Amino acid sequence: MTGPPAARGRVRWPWRTLLAAAGGLVLLLAFPGYDLVALAPLGPAALALAVHRQRARSGLWLGLVLGLAFFVPLLSWSGTYVGWFPWLALGIFQASYVALLGAATALTSRLRWWPLWTAALWVADEALRGRLPFGGFPWGRLGFSQTEGPLLSLAAYGGVPLVGFAVALVGTSLAAAVLALRRAWHDPPDRRAVVRHPAVRRAALAAAGALAVLLTGALAWLPLPGASLTEGGPTATVAVIQGDVPRAGLDFNAQRRAVLDNHVQRTLELAGRVAAGEEPRPDVVVWPENSSDIDPYTNADAARQIDRAAAAIGAPILVGAVVDGPGEYVSNTAIVWDPAEGPGDTYVKRHPVPFGEYIPHRSFFRLFSDKVDLVRRDFTAGDEVGVLDLGGVRLGDLICFEIVYDGLTRDVVQGGAGMLVVQTNNATFGYTDESEQQLALSRLRAVEQGRSVVVAATSGISAVVAPDGSVVRSSELFEPAVFVEEIAQRDTATIAQRAGAAPEWLLTAVGAAALLVALRPAPGRQRGRGGA
Structure with a gap:
């Protein structure tokens, strides 16, 4: 049974909120204390799915939910001896940055190649959180979840921002694959023959993109130093x-x-x-x-x-x-x-x-x-x-x-x-x-x-x-x-050391540019205002 659009929107809200909350908790499991590092991409994937083609204000709420589910338990140590108020204040404040990310992700989710722009927005959001206010507090960045595995190697090439971008890109690519498959199997019967094969192909390409990021990370280990403490200098x-x-x-x-x-x-x-x-x-x-x-x-x-x-x-x-x-x-x-x-x-x-x-x-x-x-x-x-x-x-x-x-x-x-x-x-x-x-x-x-x-x-x-x-x-x-x-x-210098903050600024610029494109009025609305 279908209802009016408002009713359908109310039905959608609970599952989107639950998905965002689950994404925050799964992201938490990737961090030390739980150490399930392979789960980290599921956090960005959950946010991307929850806010896809939603309004910015919905993205604000859903990002806040994910941020609270992640930061409040992650930072629980901050209230160990000073009580609950400073702990919750810090957790809520950090979550507010994820709320901004949710809004930006919702806006850019209608753009072509949105998984790429969304991953760049994660870097931009963390760059902001790491600088403001009072010099920032970049605890809990995506990259810091990768203490082992293929994506850790990328730190030598673009620092923590590149690792975080890779984690987010794997997650958003998986989200794109899920959305493509959902479209293939939930379209009306009379359209399935038309859309199923292209949608399955898009899903396969998105999944292949996620695998390509992981493979790149695995190959990137080859020229890097090993586990020896004594090699590489006096x-x-x-x-x-x-x-x-x-x-x-x-x-x-x-x-x-x-x-x-x-x-x-x-x-x-x-x-x-x-x-x-x-x-x-x-x-x-x-x-x-x-x-x-x-x-x-x-x-x-x-x-x-x-x-x-x-x-x-x-x-x-x-x-x-x-x-x-x-x-x-x-x-x-x-x-x-x-x-x-x-x-x-x-x-x-x-x-x-x-x-x-x-x-x-x-x-x-x-x-x-x-x-x-x-x-x-x-x-x-x-x-x-x-x-x-x-x-x-x-x-x-x-x-x-x-x-x-x-x-x-x-x-x-x-x-x-x-x-x-x-x-x-x-x-x-x-x-x-x-x-x-x-x-x-x-x-x-x-x-x-x-x-x-x-x-x-x-x-x-x-x-x-x-x-x-x-x-x-x-x-x-x-x-x-x-x-x-x-x-x-x-005394050797990694590529990340030589590049400095350039990878972070570049990825931030990509995310910001995508957001500006998403905020640009649609051509139809521009014409409507021009003729009024």
Whole structure:
């Protein structure tokens, strides 16, 4: 039975909404914590099917539904110790970008070759989300789901944006195949003979397009580095120290001296094993972010303890410290601590986390939650790229969430880093998937930049990642750990490194151009207005 158009529209809404919600949940399963990476294209496929040939306002709603189903559980770690309001506020805000994507996808779904334009719009949407506001928060990009499989290789050619585009294109191509088959089998009987064969052919071509993307990714692995840490340049012996914290939570550093002592003690134990011939002497020792929340420049006892550890191990230590100043601010600082000369070069975190390390417009946001006052002193932003020389080893240092930003990662490699180091503290997120999600970012960056990546975490997950994105060593959460590995210092540049942000801007321009074409008035309406 058929009804009036309005009634048919009401019937369609529930299944479209359910499809969008299912798409968000399936996309979630592709990310760390579930690790079903092959499911990632089904998220873009579900959105494309749900909004196909719908109005922009319908696309807004359906995109919002998918975004909420994805981001709210993905970012649940953000509310572990601060409650539900900041978590839901962040999840809803991130989902609003997917709402815009849904509207744009609906508008372009009537264009020829719409699967291509839709995939480009995913890149454009993520580019916007990664920049606005307050420098953006590009967590949960499509590309970050691909920690293994054929599409991961594309990071070396066009960075995370190209990986995300490929994931979306596989999904939209599958959606086009489904729509073509649906048309073939649901047309009236008197038309089936006319449309079935062309529709089946279009479905086959769309499916072949999806397979071609996957095959391209598989072939793209062939010239890339493998899982070896020691190939591609002179090696350095790198030690990673995870000292652990007294307890998880926002007050992990209430016993700041205990955190520092843990990292000193683990280093002294390693020095004992080195002296006994059980471990090679490291050239570099990496401590994590917040390994010394006591400012060693102003606290002589903290400085003595770090001196003690550096002298015992006989190698420079990269110390993650919270340093007073400038003025009323504090600085999230990496300090090169030499066993003979003490503190030397430093790197100050360039991208402090809004609402985590500083509060923008504090008086305004206090109206919504008094949790903003948990950040008592705002962190200042550094202005120098994090390339540090530790005994002749040039490290590209990124502190915590900085690994999520393309430009910050690219800068340290351009500055001559032979390997990447991520100093992080995840104690404030407890036993959640945040640490695994952050490790996934390092795996993408390893392939993108053709560098090994060392992750030093206060309480886990610390890891050593090879240039092919494979995890060579990793720790457990809230357990002390020490790794010692020989790691090649590479100086080659991937295509992605040379191209910089160009692939992202190009794909964004393609998506934006398609949207402008879709917004252009139809010729009939133009003539109607002209004759009025």
